[in-house]
Amino acid sequence: MEPICPITSTSANEISALLSPPSPHQLQEYYHNVFSTRHCSDITIKQDDNSGKGVYAAIDFKEGELVLKDQMLVGTQHSSLQIDCFVCSFCFRFIGSIETQIGRRLYLNELRANESHGCDEGSSSNSLRNCDEMDSTDEDESTMRCSSGSSKTKVPLPDGVVESLMNGQLRLPCTEKFSLPPSVPCPSGCGEAYYCSMSCAEADWESSHSLLCTGESSNPRRREALLNFMKHSNETNDIFLLAAKAISSTILRYHKLKANSLAEKGKYDASCVFDHYNFSLLLEAWRPISMGYKKRWWDCVALPDDIDSSDEASFRMQIKELAFESLQILKTAIFDKECEPLFSLEIYGHIIGMFELNNLDLVVASPVEDYFLYIDDMMNPDKEEAEKITQPILDALGEDYSICCQGTAFFPLQSCMNHSCCPNAKAFKRDEDRDGQATIIALRPISKGEEITISYVDEDLPFEERQASLADYGFRCRCPKCIEEET
Numbered sequence: 017m018e019p020i021c022p023i024t025s026t027s028a029n030e031i032s033a034l035l036s037p038p039s040p041h042q043l044q045e046y047y048h049n050v051f052s053t054r055h056c057s058d059i060t061i062k063q064d065d066n067s068g069k070g071v072y073a074a075i076d077f078k079e080g081e082l083v084l085k086d087q088m089l090v091g092t093q094h095s096s097l098q099i100d101c102f103v104c105s106f107c108f109r110f111i112g113s114i115e116t117q118i119g120r121r122l123y124l125n126e127l128r129a130n131e132s133h134g135c136d137e138g139s140s141s142n143s144l145r146n147c148d149e150m151d152s153t154d155e156d157e158s159t160m161r162c163s164s165g166s167s168k169t170k171v172p173l174p175d176g177v178v179e180s181l182m183n184g185q186l187r188l189p190c191t192e193k194f195s196l197p198p199s200v201p202c203p204s205g206c207g208e209a210y211y212c213s214m215s216c217a218e219a220d221w222e223s224s225h226s227l228l229c230t231g232e233s234s235n236p237r238r239r240e241a242l243l244n245f246m247k248h249s250n251e252t253n254d255i256f257l258l259a260a261k262a263i264s265s266t267i268l269r270y271h272k273l274k275a276n277s278l279a280e281k282g283k284y285d286a287s288c289v290f291d292h293y294n295f296s297l298l299l300e301a302w303r304p305i306s307m308g309y310k311k312r313w314w315d316c317v318a319l320p321d322d323i324d325s326s327d328e329a330s331f332r333m334q335i336k337e338l339a340f341e342s343l344q345i346l347k348t349a350i351f352d353k354e355c356e357p358l359f360s361l362e363i364y365g366h367i368i369g370m371f372e373l374n375n376l377d378l379v380v381a382s383p384v385e386d387y388f389l390y391i392d393d394m395m396n397p398d399k400e401e402a403e404k405i406t407q408p409i410l411d412a413l414g415e416d417y418s419i420c421c422q423g424t425a426f427f428p429l430q431s432c433m434n435h436s437c438c439p440n441a442k443a444f445k446r447d448e449d450r451d452g453q454a455t456i457i458a459l460r461p462i463s464k465g466e467e468i469t470i471s472y473v474d475e476d477l478p479f480e481e482r483q484a485s486l487a488d489y490g491f492r493c494r495c496p497k498c499i500e501e502e503t
């Protein structure tokens with residue numbers, strides 16, 4: 017493949033340092049910190065020559081037991097579904113109230129319908145758009161609860177009802193049983209990010225939003241470039257939004273480390289001027305991202321079914337060009353000279369490739385679905401009374417009323433789990449799991465010392481199809497089921 021973004025020799029050394037696999041010591045130190053901040057001692061991470069890092073049980077687990085709750089490093093809601101669910105931009109909990117969830121969705125859908133003049137968004141045939149992320153939760157129940165697209169005609173509500181749902185004047189029956197945290201808007205007023213609490217707002221600001229916010233604090237040039245970047249991502253592939261978060265969080269960590277280092281130095285030598293670029297601090301800031309298994313996006317993205325293998329090279333080149341285009345816009349918005357290697361196509365491609373190979377679907381079940389199920393389960397005459405108000409709302413929402421929050425996220429511990437076609441664990445959201453954390457449950461008893469595996473593909477597929485899908489991850493499965501079926 018021709019280089020479309022030449023790398024200078026100075027940055028080449030830094031890029032290769034950023035992409036070299038962490039040493040066993042760095043690995044041990046990093047995961048030791050992750051485990052201790054989370055007070056997690058039930059699992060460990062070990063590395064072997066065949067499958068790299070893997071997760072191992074440090075205790076015995078019973079069938080159905082929780083193996084791991086993993087806090088994401090970066091995550092994003094799919095942009096096309098943001099209208100449907102009003103969630104915290106940091107932890108992805110539903111926020112506001114049942115009334116605001118419904119009112120906002122009806123209002124925004126109406127707006128979208130007016131804007132699109134009848135164009136059908138869901139039927140995009142662009143193979144470059146939102147290429148599949150790694151999906152090991154396809155079969156989980158919370159994913160299956162989701163529905164999207166509705167063929168049934170929706171019945172509009174009388175004028176003023178949507179407004180009164182949104183402004184809180186209309187209270188629906190029994191919604192007090194489904195209370196949600198009140199929404200906290202981004203303090204910088206971007207109107208894009210909302211949170212379930214000030215602590216989530218602060219954590220997001222510190223983690224990446226302070227660089228990506230289009231509110232008052234950003235200068236007009238940067239704001240315009242950011243809006244441009246978001247528009248490009250929404251129109252092409254929202255994985256770019258996640259890459260922007262990963263780069264922003266590294267830049268912010270770098271400046272924090274640098275400030276701490278300056279303060280520390282100043283303690284011993286007040287005259288010391290230490291304000292230059294420090295690559296070792298950039299390496300340290302990059303550490304959480306460095307841990308994820310990576311390949312270039314255009315080398316590892318699965319070839320879509322509608323692309324013939326004879327067109328593979330040109331497809332991969334298009335993917336590379338798309339990444340280049342996105343990176344140029346991002347650079348206009350948040351370029352930082354001291355973190356220059358992060359803005360190379362090589363690093364950008366590897367970050368997105370890391371998401372491609374490791375990400376888990378982000379799924380949070382909708383309280384709106386629970387609410388309507390509750391009404392449906394009520395006894396008469398209360399049910400009849402309630403439905404006088406709720407049925408027209410349900411008719412206006414249509415059959416996809418229960419749509420859940422969906423997105424994609426990178427999880428530091430879950431992403432270390434290797435694949436097996438006869439896995440002993442699975443990503444599975446229980447009723448109580450109402451935020452964006454990954455939840456891994458034991459499918460059968462797991463003994464202390466055993467490797468914990470999940471399936472990256474549908475394990476009921478025939479042997480050859482499983483192997484073909486796993487080839488996108490760059491390995492051939494040698495699990496007991498594959499060994500048995502191969503012979």
Ligand SMILES: C[S@@+](CC[C@H](N)C(=O)[O-])C[C@H]1O[C@@H](n2cnc3c(N)ncnc32)[C@H](O)[C@@H]1O
Pocket residue numbers: 066067068069070307308309373374431432433434435436489490491492493494
């Ligand atoms: C989500 S990561 C899993 C963690 C990874 N082993 C690491 O070192 O970070 C996926 C990658 O792990 C490796 N992998 C996962 N399952 C494997 C298996 N059963 N056999 C060989 N390699 C495997 C492949 O390189 C795959 O692309």
